[in-house]
Amino acid sequence: MEGMEHKGGRYLHDVLKPSTLARNQINRNKHFSKEIHFHNPVLIEDFLKPLLSNASSSQRAFTSAIAVCSWKYEVFLSFRGEDTRRGFTDYLYKQLDWRGIRTFRDDPDLQRGADINPELLTAIEQSRFAIIVLSTNYASSSWCLRELTHIVQSMKEKERIFPIFYDVDPSDVRHQRGSFGTALINHERNCGEDREEVLEWRNALKKVADLAGWNSKDYRYDTELIKKIVDAVWDKVHPSFSLLDSSEILVGLDIKLKEIDLLLDTNANDARFVGIWGMGGMGKTTLARLVYETISHNFEGSSFLANVREVYATHGLVPLQKQLLSNILREKNIQVYDAYSGLTMIKRCLCNKKVLLVLDDVDQSDQLEMLIREKDCFGLGSRIIITTRDEHLFVEHGIEKVYKVMPLTQDEALYLFSRKAFRKDDLEEDYLELSKNFINYAGGLPLALKTLGSFLYKRSRDEWKSALDKLKQAPDRKIFQMLKISYDGLEEMQKKIFLDVACFHKFYDKEEVIEILDSCGFVGTRIVIHVLIEKSLLSISNTCLSIHDLIQEMAWEIVRQESFDEPGGRSRLWLHSDIIHVLTNNTGTETIEGIVLRLHEFEAAHWNPEAFTKMCKLRLLKINNLRLSLGPKYLPNSLRILEWSWYPSKCLPPSFQPVELAELRMQHSKIDHLWNGIKYMVKLKSIDLSYSENLTRTPDFTGTQNLERLSLPSEVELESLETFDLSGCSKVKKIPEFVGEMKNFSKLSLNFTAVEQMPSSNIRSMASLKELDMSGISMRDASSGLVPVKNIELPRSWHSFFSFGLLPRRNPHPVSLVLASLKDLRFLKRLNLNDCNLCEGAIPEDIGLLSSLEELNLDGNHFVSLPASISGLSNLRSITLKNCKRLQKLPSLPSNGPLSIFVNTDNCTSLKIFPDPTPMCNSEIPRSFYFDIIIPGSEIPEWFNNQSVGDSVIETLPSDSNSKWVGFAFCALFAPAQEISATATKHNSISFRCLYDGFVGPGYQFTIDDVASDHLWLILLSRRHFFWKPRQRPETYWREKCHDHKLRIHFEARSCTGEKTWAKVKKCGVRALFEKTRKSSTEQ
Structure with a gap:
């Protein structure tokens, strides 16, 4: 007790x-x-x-x-003024007031009389609880005893009265002993006192003494006692x-509070920030207020800053800082001159206080920065709760403990x-x-x-x-305004993207939507989508963008309000009725940015062919499953996405020049051809004409070099097609399958595309093809036309025509592809397969049947050898094998072909077997032959019997009677200059020139991209390269001018700017080639 x-x-x-x-x-x-x-x-x-x-x-x-509280006061404070007014009671009153407990305390200047003031009686009746401070002289005051009696009569529930025995023994009060007994006896002796009233006082004192209360003698300090009293009253006053x-209140509150409890962890002795996040109207404020009222009594000070967003927008930060300080410090007249001084005061005054602070409806980073800044601003044990619609504010401020408020079950x-x-x-x-x-x-x-x-x-x-x-x-106005708050806080581009998603792209895959929006010209779409998710305007469901139905309804209403009566004045059209109205009555305006019509069933309509004429800002047009009798006469050049299934016209309007177009999808269309001539659409990434069975020819893709995807009907029969050129469309991965007899098809260019397979029927359908360019393609997928070959075994070391002592490199490609048969391409003149990931065996033997082939480019592939049938390419003029670093062997070259053949094996660092040059250099055959290669090396091979230090060497020309002389072999050893870095040697060259008797003979130049060490340049020239002038038989010119003359061979290295400093020729060598030389070398 x-x-x-x-x-x-x-x-x-x-x-x-x-x-x-x-x-x-x-x-x-x-x-x-x-x-x-x-x-x-x-x-x-x-x-x-x-x-x-x-x-x-x-x-x-x-x-x-x-229940809603109807009490005017929460506590009535009864005490003997001369005992405790200036001490204990005064401090108790201030602590109650500081905690926000409305307390009545009588005015010391209140006029005293025999009868208690009616104002006090009314205050007692309007108070929910009473605290009675029973001090030594309490009973000596008839005024106090009348207060006490009225309190006991008015507050019959025992739990409404809190007695405090201040420096008195509770038993003395109960049994009226000591100062209480003496005081009551004096009252009875006073003739002016009613004995029955004194008896009521005695009974009232006994009842109060029997109630649970506090004895000041149980506490060392008044402050401890007062804290206990205030905490107990708080629990009664503020359940x-x-x-x-x-x-x-909250259904399922026990679950939610457990989750928030874990985040708050009020037993932990640290300062902690906790966020509450969710979309508007979800109950974040209610939840925060409930938490605040439940635990605030455990803190030295507390403040609930409501509507931070509104107050900040209207009045700035200073009023919020003043309220925070005033609530926690319980000072009404706090002066804050500006936001920075306010933050300084918060840090100085609260850094050692255990406080509870709620910032409700925060929407700007500045609000957090200038109100709470960091945890060190508050004492240990402090808890700061922030509610917001924008999750990124927590990320930005380093708040990791966040509770997400979800919609109701x-x-x-x-x-x-x-x-x-x-x-x-x-x-x-x-x-x-x-x-x-x-x-x-x-x-x-x-x-x-x-x-x-x-x-x-x-x-x-x-x-x-x-x-x-x-x-x-239209949505309910109150709901609309509440939800629109989040929209109003967006930047302009964020608003546009949000409206696009709400009107056109709900439940679309997130990555697809980002691609569409990027194509529509928006910048930073991915981060904007993330921001919208953080602001609770969008969400992700199984990789798809989702949006709450009411949020979407709010977005639709925003667009409707742009032009309430006429849909043609709105920025976005998605309702079937609005689209039909605008396109039938031609009411569209420049305001329209997007039109999306999705019909689940076919529908016929009759539109005005000029309906798009005024829509000069239209960027997105999607029409599906609509059958029109006439196509549009005009389409806006501003279009970036054009998707129109069942398009009714044979081609796009002639005036259509969509330089910004990124996506063109016209499935099931009546398109015969897309356009005539060249259209420069460098942003075009995708063309989809699948199921367009009327297609007869493809457009000129010259102006669409950034094309990534091309979808044509699964089987295309284009009898009149002459050229199919996708050169440089580096993202295109598939080409259609051509069927039928394409008699006019002469050129197929797929160079530097991403095409991974050639349909099996295409080779057979292109018998008339004259030029096939597949350079830069790395085909990795097998199909019926490409047979996979695994675990290629590179051949062992071979005896080389020139014994350079080079070791073969063994680094086989794990999986490669074999080209389909080429024998049907009998008219093919140019075949470009450079950088096509071709490995050993990838080139079929029937390549030798390409009787019209003149140019063969196999640069940058991975084969070790070439088919021997290449020697049957009777019209071959050029074969290039640059950067075929695994190539070890060259086959015999055609001996009965054009006057000259060019073989380039630049950077074929594993090459060890060269073709026999004699047949190509034979004097009886009017033929020129040139062969050269650059390889790493530090010594000129000993086989060169005439060597010289420096950049020149002199050789005697063989006698004309020597019919076995087939040509010359030259070699130069050069090294990059020490002061020139390797990266500075790009596009430099090395060259040589033959000089004799003042006559300038043959000379050649080799471009060097990059060398960082000593290299050898080997050149092989047939005798027909020397001393032969047009209209004169070679042997006649030989006899007249060059017999037994001295031949000087000079080598020179030049930079791309013409300077002679990038490299130095250290040594050079020459050897005349005779038939017996070839034989002896072969034997070696």
């Missing part, structure tokens, strides 16, 4: 748990809620109080706790639900709507189906459920139907 045991430091989830009755009622409604189709789980308000009206006494006490002025939504619409627990049978519609419309959003339910309360079924029809046209 002498002390009061006070429960403190409770966990949030221990404070409130919905009663069994509440849970049973929710379970009874599950038969209905299963029919409601919206997803997501949270907040529900306003149902437990009426639900508990017939509950037990403890439940009735719980209900009382959440967990007293904050909800509209009787709002079906059961919770059902119950809340029922309580608001019918003021009872069950839905009325006559309104069952209508209720389903409204609940589905709300999508679990508490604000929507409360707003709609309250609006529909006591309205007829006809009014309900009318309200539902109105919602289908």
Whole structure:
């Protein structure tokens, strides 16, 4: 009795748990809620109080706790002024006031008289609780005793009175001994005192003494006692639900509070920031307020800053800083001159205080920066709670502990709507189906459920139907304004992207939407999408973009408000009726940016062919499953995405010059050809003409070098097609399968595309092909026309024609491809297969049947040898094998072909076997032969019998009678200059020139990209390169001019700027080639 045991430091989830009755009622409604189709789980308000009206006494006490308070004062403070007014009572009053507990304390100047002032009696009756400080001289005052008697009579519930025995023994008060006994005897002796009144005083004192209270002698300091008193009163005055002025509470609160409890962890001795995040109308503020009221008594100071966004927008930061400091420090006249001085005061005054602070509805980083800055601004044990719609604010401020408020579950939504619409627990049978519609419309959003339910309360079924029809046209104004707050805080580009997603791209794959929006000219689409997700305007569901139905409804209404009466004045059109209206009546304007018409079934329509004429800002046009008799006469050049299935015209309008076009999709169209001539559309990435069976020819792709995807009908029969050129379209991966006899098809260029396979029928359908360019293609996928070859075994070392002593490199490609048969391409003149990932065996033997082939480019491949049948290419003029670093052997070259043949094996670093040059250099055959190669090396081979230090060497010309002389072999050893870096040697060259008797003979130049060490340049020239002038037989010129003359060979290295400094020729050598030389070398 002498002390009061006070429960403190409770966990949030221990404070409130919905009663069994509440849970049973929710379970009874599950038969209905299963029919409601919206997803997501949270907040529900306003149902437990009426639900508990017939509950037990403890439940009735719980209900009382959440009732709207009608008391003027929460505490009436009774005390003897001369004992404690300036000490204990004064400090107690200030602590109660500091905690926000409304306390009545009589005015010391109040006029005293025999009878108690009526003002005090009224204050007692208007107070919920009373604290009576029983001090030594308390009973000597008849005024105090009359207060006490009135308190006991007015507050019959024992738990409403808190006695404090200050420096007195509770038993003295109970038995009226000591100063209390003496005082009462004096009152009885006073003839002016009514003995019956004194008896009432005695009874009142005895009743108060029997109540649980506090004895000051149990505490070392008054401050300890006062803290205990204030905490106990706080729990009585502020139970967990007293904050909800509209009787709002949470269904499933125990689960939610447990989650927040884990984040707050009030037992941890650190300063901690905790975020509460969710879309507008979800109940973040209610939840934060509930947490605040539940735990604030555990802190030295607390402040709840409501509507931070609104206050900041209207008045700035200073009023918020003043309120924060005033609430926590309990000082009314705090002066804050600017935001920076305010932040300084917060840091200085609160850095050692354990405080609870709630910042509600934050939307700017500055608000966090200037109100809470960092954890060090607050004392250990402090908790700062922030609510926002923008998750990124937490990321930016390093707040990792975040609670996401989700929409209501079906059961919770059902119950809340029922309580608001019918003021009872069950839905009325006559309104069952209508209720389903409204609940589905709300999508679990508490604000929507409360707003709609309250609006529909006591309205007829006809009014309900009318309200539902109105919602289908436009959202409720209150809901719209609440949700639009998030939209209003966006930047202009963010608003445009949000409206595009809401109107056109809901439930689309996120990556696809980003690609579409990027194509539409938006910058930074990916980060904007992320921002919209953080601001609770969008969400991700299984990689697809999703949006709450009410958020989408809000976006639609924003677009509708652009031109309420005429859809042609709006920026986006997505409703079937609006699109038909605009395109039939030609009411479109330059405002329109996007039109998307998706029909699930075919529909015929008759549009105005000039309907697009005024839409000069149209960037997105998608029309599906619509059959039109006439196509458009005009399409806006501003289009970036054009998707029109069943397009009715044979080609695009001639005036259509869409330089910004990125996507062109016209499936099932009547397109015969897309356009004539060249159209420069460098941003075009995709063309899809699949199932367009009328297609007869492809366009000129010259101006579409960035094309990535080309989809034609699965089997294309283009009899008149002459050229199919996708050169440089580096992203194109597939080409169509050509069928039928394509007699005019002469050129197929796929160079530097990403084509990975050649359809099996294409080679057979292109017998007339004259030029095939597949350079830069790395084909990796096998098809019926490409046979995979695995685990290639490179051949062993070979005897080389020139014994340079080079070791073969063994680095086989794990998987390569074999080209399909080439024998049907009998008219092919140019074949370019450079950088095509061709390995050993990839080139078929029947390549030798290409009797018309003149140019063969095999640069940059991985084969070790070439088919021997190449010697049968009778018209071959050029074969290049640059950078074929695994090539070890060259086959014999054609001996009965053109006058000259060019073989380039630059950087074929594994090459060891060269072709026999004799047949190509034979004097009886009018033929020129040239061969050269650059390889790493530091010594000129000994085989060169005439060597010289420096850049020149002199050789005697053989006698003309020597018929076995077939030509010359030259070699130069050169090294890059030491002062020139390797990267500085790009596009330099080395050259040589033959000089004799003042006559300048043959000379050649070799371009060097990059060498960092000593290299050898080997050149092989047939005798026909020397001394032969046009219209003169070589042997005649030989006899007349050059017999037994000295031949000087000079080598020279030049940079790309013409300077002779990039490299130095160290040595050079020459050898005349004779038939016996070849034989002896072969034997070696």
